[in-house]
Amino acid sequence: MTINPAASLAEIVSLLDSIPAPAILMDTDYRICAANDAYRRQFPHEGELIGRRCYEISHGYSSPCDQAGETCPLRQCQQSGKRQRLLHIHNTPQGREHVNVELNPVRDEHGNIRYFVEIMQSAERTDTHQGRVLKGTSPAFTRMLELLSRAAPSDISVLLLGESGTGKELAAQYLHSHSQRANNPFVVVECTGLTESLFESELFGHEKGAFTGATQRKPGLVDAASGGTLFLDEIGDIPLAMQVKLLRLIESGNYRPVGSVTARRADFRLICATHRPLADMVEFGQFRRDLYYRISAFPVHLPNLAQRREDIVLLAQHLLSQLPASHARDFSEAACQWLQQQEFPGNIRQLRNHIERAILLCDHDLIEPWHLQPEIPSVSASTVSPLPRQSLQELARQPIPLDQLEQQYLQLLSQHPDKTLLAQQLGISERTLYRKLAALREQEIPVDEREKTIG
Incomplete structure (x- = not known):
């Protein structure tokens, strides 16, 4: 956003009303000088906003963000003299929410910074297809979400890395729904278990008569993702023989359906995910080095639950609200403590399993620890030998x-x-x-x- 230094205060205030996202004008002492209607809706407040300090309204703080353990965009903007962008957690009518904050300095005719225009956009928009949303407030989660929000508007290839159950597909949906391709298809390719012939047919499609059983032409998933996003899940499971065909597609942007002699142009944004250590696989010759560099332009690590333990109860409450037959139920204080003490090596998928079980076992309003704990029957020693x-x-x-x-x-x-x-x-x-x-x-x-x- 560029503001003419010669613009009057009235002109700048008028500019705020043309911005669809919540926006304010504030001085160098954090005081709000003007706010557009979107900001007033986002932060409904009794009394007049003008003259209040920004951190009081958006955070509920009594001091600037950098004195409360967060990065302050105004302070950074003063130091650098340039536009600043970062991810903050604001208090909104929907609860604590991640917000992308953009701060632009406004200079006077002498080049001195007199005001700042702050524009805020939610980073937690729900995916319209699945009705799901990324949840968390921990530092590890916030860092991940900041990377996703920066990559989403571009067409850069993103590689999602993380353990099984950390939400890689949901992160891919986030990237898609926050991109310029959001109104076009989001297509998932499950790479695990695909044979070479099946991989080609699924990805590129085939012509009628291309092979035995091909009774009609079938478009591939590359064609289905045209204009949208192609998500290759567990790309580390693709055998070497098939990796070269994927590399050719990415590098040339062209593909040929099985049985066709005519090349077609591909138009998709590529997102890949894996729980495997691809860098190590490259060194051991199990994954093509050139393919690795093409798909890992923007790697994002998804933290496991052990790295975001403070998010476990928040995630559990969100999952509980999304599951059927969970109405009028909540977790007791003891259950919350039990959840925070668990390791959950299966991450969010395992947490969801515990909650689904608790829903079936709980006959009251509060879920207790014993509803969440799995009862694992032991295998008879006479039947199975112990395995160290x-x-x-x-x-x-x-x-x-x-x-x-x-x-x-x-x-x-x-x-x-x-x-x-x-x-x-x-x-x-x-x-x-x-x-x-x-x-x-x-x-x-x-x-x-x-x-x-x-x-």
């Missing part, structure tokens, strides 16, 4: 195709009553565990044993 933790970790590190070590523990894996707990013990994600179990069923195992396998 060291062996579990060795088992988790075995690659697919599975070797004899995993087959030796087929009975334990199939009879374990809680796959979430088993995945935690193995140190792997539930998705990886189920993929291993599915691969085990394809090994040379008697039919009667396969029927016992849970997967």
Whole structure:
């Protein structure tokens, strides 16, 4: 935003009313000199806003943000003399909310800063397709959200990194819904388990007669994402043979449906996600270096719940409000304390499982700790031999195709009553565990044993 230094105060105030987002004009002492209607709606306040200090209204503070543990955009703007952008947490009628703050200095005819124009835009707009929203106020979450909000308006390729269950798909939806492509499709490609032929057909589509069973032309997901966002989930699971085809698509922007000789132009914003350490995979030759550099232009790490423990109760309350049959229920103080003490290696997905179970067990208004605690039946020692933790970790590190070590523990894996707990013990994600179990069923195992396998 550029303001003519020769503009009068009245002209600047008039400019505020043309800004659709909440905006104020304030002096160098944080005092509000003017506010547009959007700001007054965002921060309804008894009495006159003019003359009040900005941090009193938006934060409820009695001192500037930098004296209350936050970064102050006005202070930064004074020091640099340039526009400042940062993410703040404001008190709004909807509760505490992340807001992108942009501060522009207004200079007089001598070049001295006389005023500041502050423009605020919510960083927590709900995804219109799923009705979900990113929730959190912890420093780790706020840092992640700030990166997402900065990347969203551009077309830069974003790589989302984080453990299973940290909300990578929701972060990808956030990037899409806050982008200029928000009114166009958001298309998800689940990369896990795709064979080379299926990968090409799903991604690029195929022509009629391209292969046996291709009775009609089928558009691919690249075509479906035209004008919108293509989200490649678990891109680290794509085999090397298929990575070169993806790289060609990204670099050239062209693709050919299976069975076609005509190249087509692709138009999508690329977002990728993985729980795997791609940088290490590159060093070990398991992931193409050139593809890694193309997809990781803007990496964003999604913190796990252990890194944002202060958000757990807030997340639990949000999940509770979204789940069916949760009306008129809340967590007791003891339940809140129990939630904050848990590790949740399965992250938000595991937290949701605990809450879904509690809803079914709770017959009253308050959910207590015993409603949240899973009851894990023990497996009979006469049926299954004990498996030391060291062996579990060795088992988790075995690659697919599975070797004899995993087959030796087929009975334990199939009879374990809680796959979430088993995945935690193995140190792997539930998705990886189920993929291993599915691969085990394809090994040379008697039919009667396969029927016992849970997967």
